[in-house]
Amino acid sequence: MNYSENGVKKKAEALRCRSVRISKKVQVLFLRLGFLLLIGAFFYMSYLGYRYMHSMIDEVPNVKTIELVPTGKPTLILDDSGETVRTLTADDINRSYTMLDQMPRNLQNAFIAIEDSSFRSHEGIDSVGTLKAFVTGLTNGGNFSQSSTTITQQLLKNQVLTGGEEHDFASRFKRKFKELYMALSLENRYSKDEILEYYLNTIALGQNTLGVEAASMRYFNKHVSDLTLSECATLAAIAKNPVSYNPINHAARNRNRELLVLTAMQEQGLITSEEYEKAIEDNVQVRVQRYNEEYVKDKNPTSFFTDALILSVIEDLKKELGYTDTQAANAIYTGGLVIKSTQDTNMQTVCDKELNDPKNYPSNVKYQLNYQLTIEHTNGILESFNFSDMKKWYEENNKPIKSYFKSERQAHAVIAPFRHHVVTKQDTVIAESIRTIIEPQCSFVLMDQTTGEIKALVGGRGEKEESLCYNRATAATRQPGSTMSVLSAYLPALDTSGITLGNVYDDTKYNYPNTEQPVNNIYKDTYHGLTTERDAIKNSINVVAVKTLDQVTPHVGYSYLLNLGFTTLVDGYSDDTGHSYTDISLPLALGQLTKGVTNHELTGAFATIANGGVYHQPHLYTTIKDKDDNTLIDHTMSTSKRVMKESTAWLLTDTMREEVAEFDSGSVKFGSSDMVIAGKSGITTDNNDLWFVGYTPYLSAGIWCGFDGNRSQKNGNYHKLIWKNIMEKINSRYETKNSFPAPEGIISATICTKCGKLAIDNLCEDAVGGSCKRVEFFTESTVPTDSCDCHLRCRICKSSGLLAGDGCPEADVYDVVYLQKKDEAAGEGKTQDSPLIMPEYLIDSICEIHNASR
Template sequence: MRKTDLNKYVGAPETGRAASASIAVRIALKGLYSVIAVLAVAGVIVLVFLTSFILGFRNESIKMDLNNLKLNYTSFIYVNDDSGQPVEYQRLYSSENRIWVDYDKIPRNMKNAMVAIEDKRFMEHNGVDWIRTAGAVTTLVTKGGSYGGSTITQQLVKNITGDNEVSLTRKVKEIFRAVNLDSRYSKEQILEAYLNVVNYGSGCQGVQAAANLYFGKDISQASLAECASIAAITQNPYKYNPLNFPENNKTRQRLVLGEMLNQQMISQDEYNSAMEESNHMVFVGRKDENVVNDSPVWNWYIDAMFEDIVEDLQTTQGISKDKAVYMMYHGGLKIYCAMDQKAQNAAEEVVSGDNMPSDPKIQLGYYMMDYNGRVLATVGRRGEKAGNRLLSYATDSQRQPGSSIKPIASYGPAVDMGVINYSSILPDEPVDNYFAGGKPGPNNWYKKFYGPITVQRALEISSNAAAAQLVKRISPTTSYRFLTDQLHFTHLNPKTDSVQIAAMAIGGMNGGVTVKEMTAAYQMFGNGGQYNKPYTYYYVEDHDGNVILDNRQNTGTQVIKSTTSTIMNRLLRNVVYGSEGTGGGAAVSGWEVFGKTGTTDEDKDSWFVGGTPYAVAGIWTGYETPKSLSYGQKENYTKWAAKIWRNIMAKYLDGKKKLYFRYDSNVVSATFRTDNGKLSGADVGAPTKTGWYERGNMPEVDTSPPVSSSPASDILSEPEQSEPENSQWETSHPSNPETSSKPGGENSSPASSRPSSSHSQGNGNGNGNENGNGNGDEHGPGQDDNGLWVPPDTEIRPGG
């Protein structure tokens, strides 16, 4: 067949442009078919992947049990009022203030307001509103950013997990978590949890905290308009915060009311009434008026109590410190605080008042207890408290105690061991090999050594040499063990402080002690010889009302004999009221006071620790970075420790019933000779004083003529004293110790005439300078050597 014959069947061949176009069309169609095929395959793959991805979260759920959400809530502190009844004092929370309120205590209008504005199909869906969710996902894919559309259940999930990531993965997880949550709990349980955990601005988590802050009332008392105002906040807690943007809040509040009306949750009359209330609504911005102290900055006592509970939780619950701190902030604990509000207010008022050292850089730490271990008050430093859980100079800082260590490390143990009595003779002379290199010491602040002197006088004038001789006699190890084993000092250095005379005799340890430790130790001189662990709270309950910590059965340990306690009490009263005493500035008019001063080398630290029948207290004053309180200063700041101690104690005791110390019946008074410490058997012209002795352990009687005094002892000669008549108790007591004069004082000599210190603070071999304020009391006419008269047969326990 010819080629021309084929044309009859296949047509003439295309030529030119027509042929080219035809080829292009065929190629395009083939490409399109290929793309469609690829997309179809890809689509199937993506669909399979997405399905697998989504189904991978089908078992996603939150691990939190809604029944345990109460664990994440505010802890409450209760303090006894004047009638002894506990009242709410303060609330503890970190950044979130949460107060749980049960479902049936939340007003119906509050529940309906949240459902109306946030999730109107809440009671119908299974945790997810699929129509709103589809719109939310579309918004996320096309526009990005926040997508909204979450139900109340989904919002609860987000609040519990804290997962705020804007992503499809998070949204898918949230959906399945919400569905699973809805299947496990009732709508009432979910709504209860939601209303207690959602952010309502200004650090308020939950409707109760919000009602407290914005309206000053409990949520159960909130009106319809107030409930709508609270519900209006959740969409944007910053924009709709009633305190910051009240008009914004009111605008959305009215929207909430409108939704409630449209959904037939309220009547027209209720709507109208609420709208009228909205026009005149004022947001008070205060917490519950039943809370005594709503300041976000706690006082020093709450700081100390917080740390005590954290430590005790670690010990009793076997948990870490971080976990214990978390429990304090979020455990919903009920803490029954032991603070005495009168004592705490007295301390804070004095420390923040005008009658303080003129140099504001001089700091202090103050601690007050009763004689059963209850901490009454504490102040951690001068100046406005700028935060919580700050370093306290009362409980945290360790400083050398100077001579305030003498009663508890040397004299107290020595009397208890029977080594000395009230009038035993001690050598006021240097100890051989006291300093490194074999030099004798220590020096006395009064620049002399008086040779043999009585215990009573050595403690009254604060002889460093006599204390060192006594510690050498009983051994530094004995003193150290008494402080650590019986009095629970925890900051001493066993390698150095247990062998150095300086550390135990005059407080020249390498480290230091806290005011808390010193105050607790001095208890034994006012309560019959017991040590009680200081406690700042009575007991603590968990969120279910179970008592998890309890100090109500706090029992003391007998660390010295009751007779020793009485003898030391009488000895330490000479420090305050004796004619040569160094602590006259601490005398409180009309009250018995015992105590001891203490200063360190170059007067870098100044102390007074002592007690009255109601309380024992300690105070330290000094600079944050140690430097002299006297040398180069415009005034001698060492006197301020005793003065501040007195001012706080006087304010605390004001208006209290007069009490006296209870003394052991096995201690009797007797007249002793000051020249040799023996009992005076006859009037042979020897100078005498009244001493206090354990019955059956009296000094021998001496009727020999007196030995002439050495020239040095004449410098500090003592006037004879006589026992007072009962009627002279009130009239003979100096009414104003500040205006009285007294000879001598531990720093009464000019700075230029003082002996130079061989060692500075912290070297363990200091000279133990002592504080003399130069304005203490002389005995009034008719007073005994202790400056006070104790009525016979007085049987009143310290602290009432």
């Protein structure tokens, strides 16, 4: 054995080498095992992927059996008791099938250019776009909404694949896979022309139309085969979003997108530069506006309630279940849905009857003439005329006519002379529409404040001639007048700013801060002087409303309105001229808004006060079930949130209850019972808009009356009588309640109404002009603790009329309680406080008759 030093070193080195060799062998072994495991895992995952893909393929409908033009099953609309009130079928939607060879080549190219430029070359999907969208979807939680969609895929989504299946990543991935797989299969079965024909005959194009033929007749009153290039581009522009881009309601958006369509067609070589230039010179949207009224009356129009319900269901199917516009329309008219509405048919009948009873309106009714005429000249050029053109022609001939007529006969009489002037013997009348609209018009919304369910809704008076027409209850935005002061100024003041109903503001001449613009009261030169918040609400005092909002700040008031469900307010924008618009300003306190509000949302806001400060989103249905009785949407438990304190809601309710009792008892209070009512009137300049929004312990209702064209009215009270007639009949089914119970924490205190502080006995009630003592209600933290400091008892000598001195006989002395008001608070002009203030000549003056030596 070699135990020398070198020998030991060699032995140790050999052992180390063996250890390294063993370690390397083990590492190689593990690497090989790991590699084999990875290969195994890869093949196993591939197998699972194959099985998963195969299972999805098995679920894909066979393209040989699918219906690309659905026949459908009717949809049932039920009332709140489960009775069928309307059946919707394919006959209720404008649909007309047209062969592709009857469609202009420009129409086909317009849709292809803007929706799917590679339609003629791809095999059903856009591979590059789909790959990009797939990667984006994986990194975006499975949201494949940004996926590039071909015309083939759109056809499948609209007609075959139902919405509502995309609840998680797996379901979204599965739906997308089905769509892609079916698109490839569909392209193998049908030609490009067949796919395009199906697509153009089924796509939703707004205004209750499906397909290009129905849309062509709706917008242009002509068959699709007769469309011009610009008209083709206009229809293609709608496809992106039929609600936001239809040329009737959103002409500017449609025009901008029409230009994009024409530009795309030119860039893709589908039209020449000359055709492009000619097309952009044609302002199609102007014609569409004139064509709008030129179609046959609906023989069986849906009601205003059903109209609003249909639009609400379409929006919710899109928003909550991911339906496209076409899918939603197909579901409603051919999908066999069962929609449980919130409508109470008995209540609706009462509303319809009262709102259409001529006896409820002023006797001097007017009629607005809605006239449309389209003619074709011998050179093929179409020309359209409307009432504005007629009015201008009469003015040019020194025979001006008014915008409103005393009778329908008088309105019709002005047509013949104008028609004779514009239509020659060689011209052909393409379409002519003559309609008269009775004025003033109205809208009414009835709600259950405890649930947000709309029990009845009326969008206008007079014969309803078409489905999905102008609905004044949900679509008309009008200025709300003093109703808005309660919501934008007084509500946040009481709720968060420490202000009480007893707080006092000076109602005097006043300009908006940092401007020369005056704040005018309803009666411009009438000022009440020192006024409590309660009295300002009851008397609709504009100056106090503006001062209150100034203290609260417009941003806070605006925020409250958003929480109350208003969607038509404007936070700020500038028009093309650079003029800025915003509702976040002090005129918000007076309801002077950029656009206005709808009756639907205004009633919902007041229903929140009636419900103790809890907002329920107003809704028209509770459940939607499919043809197999599966629940698609359930709104039985509506969206709700607390917007204000319960104490705030009650304080406002008590104030509005007092307003009704003092000012509106003759027109609003029920004659058959003592049912308690709270409510607020709203009147705009010259009675253009007449509002009353009020509630009982059971139901809330809002009524608007006025002319569609903002015409002044002489009678400013008839709308309240209609409100009373409806609510008295409907509330008769309920037990009479004569009060709104106060919640816990409400405390009463006797205050002086000229300073808002605690009243002093034998002082405030003896004030010049009458007692200023009143019981007011507060929350525990806002009860005043200081006593009145605005009244002063003075001893006056009868002989001199000056302040009595020690020398004045008691028999000649009497007491007067004057109002102490600072000079700067008296304003520039007189107020109702002026006679109550201590005259200047009394200040520092003592009776000299009895106190000469003093």
